Amino acid sequence: MAEIELKDIIKEENIVYKKSNIILDRTMHYCPGCSHGVTHKLVAEVIEDMGIQDQTIGVSPVGCSVFAYNYLDIDWQEAAHGRAPAVATAIKRLLPDKYVFTYQGDGDLASIGAAEILHACNRGEHIVCIFVNNAIYGMTGGQMAPTTLVGMKTATTPYGRDIDRNGYPLKITELIAQLPGTCYVTRQSVDTAAAVRKTKKAIRKAFENQRDKKGTSFIEVVSTCNSGWKVDPVKANQWMRDHMFKFYPLGDMKDATRDNPADYEQYIKEEK
Amino acid sequence: MGELRLMKGNEVLAEAAIRAGVDGYFGYPITPQSEVMETLMLRKPWEETGMVVLQAESEVASINMVYGGAACGKKVMTSSSSPGYSLMQEGISYLAGAELPCVIINVSRGGPGLGTIQPSQADYFQVTKGGGHGDYHVIALAPNSVQEMSDFMTLAFDLAFKYRCPAVILSDGAIGQMMEKVYLSDFVPRRTEEQIRKDCGEWCTLGSKRHNVITSLELDSVVMEQRNIALMKKYAEMQKEARYEAYMTDDADYLFVAFGTASRICKKSIEMAREKGIKAGLFRPITLYPFPTKALYEIGTKMKGILSVEMNAGQMVEDVKLAVECKVPVEWAGRNGGIIPSPDEVLEALETKIIGGK
Incomplete structure (x- = not known):
């Protein structure tokens, strides 16, 4: 039997998976096992699938994903800590036909930027907000975040998060779902192939909502930080399923356009 | 000379902004400059020129909205008074670091702290020495009449875009509140996206296939020092603008x-x-x-x-x-x-x- 050479296999018709053209050829700085890489990939794929590369402006936060702008081949603005929704508000208002999204972690969005995210969502800015919640400050070395679970050990809660000392973990996505400006609020994860597919669908839906000017779409991605949590990636995923999903259950919290499309249209009319 | 009117300093700022072809105003109420946004909201420039006027949730948000708009090459501005101007310092530092043009108006009042709502020039240090963290300067214009409140709007934007640097109009509660006759400037149309791309030399994030990135971050000290040196050169070059x-x-x-x-x-x-x-x-x-x-x-x-x-x-x-x-x-x-x-x-x-x- 003739030898099969690699060049005979690498052919257009044999391609089953391809890196998105939006992803730049750079080595990511994220730790192996981190959820940011997959989430970045999904955003890139949606932008590519929709053919909106030259119409999209991303706003990156302060935190691990500050360098998101190094990985996706679109225009980017790097915002001050927590202010991405304010920055995105202005971009979208001044360029209403462009696609604008924010990408923030839990410290950036739910702590220092709590005011900006709530007000941008409440105004119903036509933007997409992607919220990566790994319950810890990764970049600064694993300190307590607003979303850190009770009892969870971090650099600033070395004996575990204590309610009396540190207060409760903040379910900010539940708060945001109550705001009339949001049209789609969902909580997803990227720990399995099925979850990745669901998150991609959610991101796609969010960008389509923006195209159709339906209001703010908000996607929380419950994520791991194996470096910050000080476990290996496999254990981090298991810990997330066992603990994070209980406090932060996955699924759509609000889909105004799907659940009650007629009511939603009526609501928007009345509001205006 | 343009149209002659009797107007309040703060109202003139609003009128001058519309006439200068400003794309966006983002502000938060504070005495003694609230008339700027009030006048804009009353004038409804979005119907006339398409100018965006938005009341933000805080001065922190409004200066970051200015950042977002400025990074698109748009003519954007905010106005505030001393305590609000303090809150904007982080954002102004980012604007200076990312070399973004914009206009910020400080109709200043007395401090420190909540201080007083009466006119003061106690923000001189904060405005002229940078104000926020890191080595930077902003262009600072000091009007002494209602006429100059009008004239300096165009001048501030021209200088801001020439040097890709925030420009501050440092006024005070007296000039903001007093009425004087003013010759308003003629209307300048807002720039189109093509004009912005042409004027700004393509750095702006209007959506492109160029991977334009607006950031003030640089972790490599050797590269960061070069950025600081470039800023120093720019400020040295700017000295010739002294008036x-x-x-x-x-x-x-x-x-x-x-x-x-x-x-x-x-x-x-x-x-x-x-x-x-x-x-x-x-x-x-x-x-x-x-x-x-x-x-x-x-x-x-x-x-x-x-x-x-x-x-x-x-x-x-x-x-x-x-x-x-x-x-x-x-x-x-x-x-x-x-x-x-x-x-x-x-x-x-x-x-x-x-x-x-x-």
């Missing part, structure tokens, strides 16, 4: 140095001084940054003494001393807490601190 007004300085023995509201008081003091046979003149910095150091040296060193008249505890006096290299006596006189000094007080200070002070 000033010299009033009755040709034959003067004594010089007042004052900006904004205080400079108007000094003009009256000069009139009174000359009636008494004291030849006084005024040097009015119009740009507080770049400070007109060279011109002040040339004029100031010919004097017997200089009095820096300020509505603060003595801030600009430091730059005046540096400008004349302490070759002539320099003193400070002024009032605090939102009080405007009277022409008599200023003249008395000249007589006691400078003329009789030797």
Whole structure:
């Protein structure tokens, strides 16, 4: 039997998976096992699938994903800590036909930027907000975040998060779902192939909502930080399923356009 | 000359912005400048020019909205007063770091803290020395009339875009609140996306296949230092933009140095001084940054003494001393807490601190 050479296999018709053209050829700085890489990939794929590369402006936060702008081949603005929704508000208002999204972690969005995210969502800015919640400050070395679970050990809660000392973990996505400006609020994860597919669908839906000017779409991605949590990636995923999903259950919290499309249209009319 | 109107300083800022073809205003209410946004909301420029006017949730949000708009190459602005201007410092530092053009108006009031809502010039240090973290400067223009509130809008945007640097109009509660006649400038249409791309040389994030990135972050110290050096060069280049007004300085023995509201008081003091046979003149910095150091040296060193008249505890006096290299006596006189000094007080200070002070 003739030898099969690699060049005979690498052919257009044999391609089953391809890196998105939006992803730049750079080595990511994220730790192996981190959820940011997959989430970045999904955003890139949606932008590519929709053919909106030259119409999209991303706003990156302060935190691990500050360098998101190094990985996706679109225009980017790097915002001050927590202010991405304010920055995105202005971009979208001044360029209403462009696609604008924010990408923030839990410290950036739910702590220092709590005011900006709530007000941008409440105004119903036509933007997409992607919220990566790994319950810890990764970049600064694993300190307590607003979303850190009770009892969870971090650099600033070395004996575990204590309610009396540190207060409760903040379910900010539940708060945001109550705001009339949001049209789609969902909580997803990227720990399995099925979850990745669901998150991609959610991101796609969010960008389509923006195209159709339906209001703010908000996607929380419950994520791991194996470096910050000080476990290996496999254990981090298991810990997330066992603990994070209980406090932060996955699924759509609000889909105004799907659940009650007629009511939603009526609501928007009345509001205006 | 354009249309003649009788208007409040703050209202003129709003009108001038619309006429200058501004794309977006983002603000938060604070006394004594709330009329800026109120006037804009009443005027509804979005129906006329498409200008975006948005009331933000805070000054922190409004300055970051300015960042977002500026990074798109749009002509964007905000206005506030001292405590609100303090809240914007982080954002202004980011704007300076990312080299973004915008206009920020500070209709200042007395501090520290919540202070007073009355006019003050106590934000001189904060405006001229940077204000936020890191080494940077903003262009600072100091109007002393309602007319200049109008004229400086276009000038501020021109300088901001020329140097890709935030430009601040440092006014005060008196100029913001008072009414004067003003010749409004003619309407300039807002720029199209194509014009922005042409004018800005493609750096703006309007959506492109160029991977434009606006950021102030650089973790490599060697590269970051080069960025700092580039900024230093830009600020050095900017020095040629220094502007000033010299009033009755040709034959003067004594010089007042004052900006904004205080400079108007000094003009009256000069009139009174000359009636008494004291030849006084005024040097009015119009740009507080770049400070007109060279011109002040040339004029100031010919004097017997200089009095820096300020509505603060003595801030600009430091730059005046540096400008004349302490070759002539320099003193400070002024009032605090939102009080405007009277022409008599200023003249008395000249007589006691400078003329009789030797």
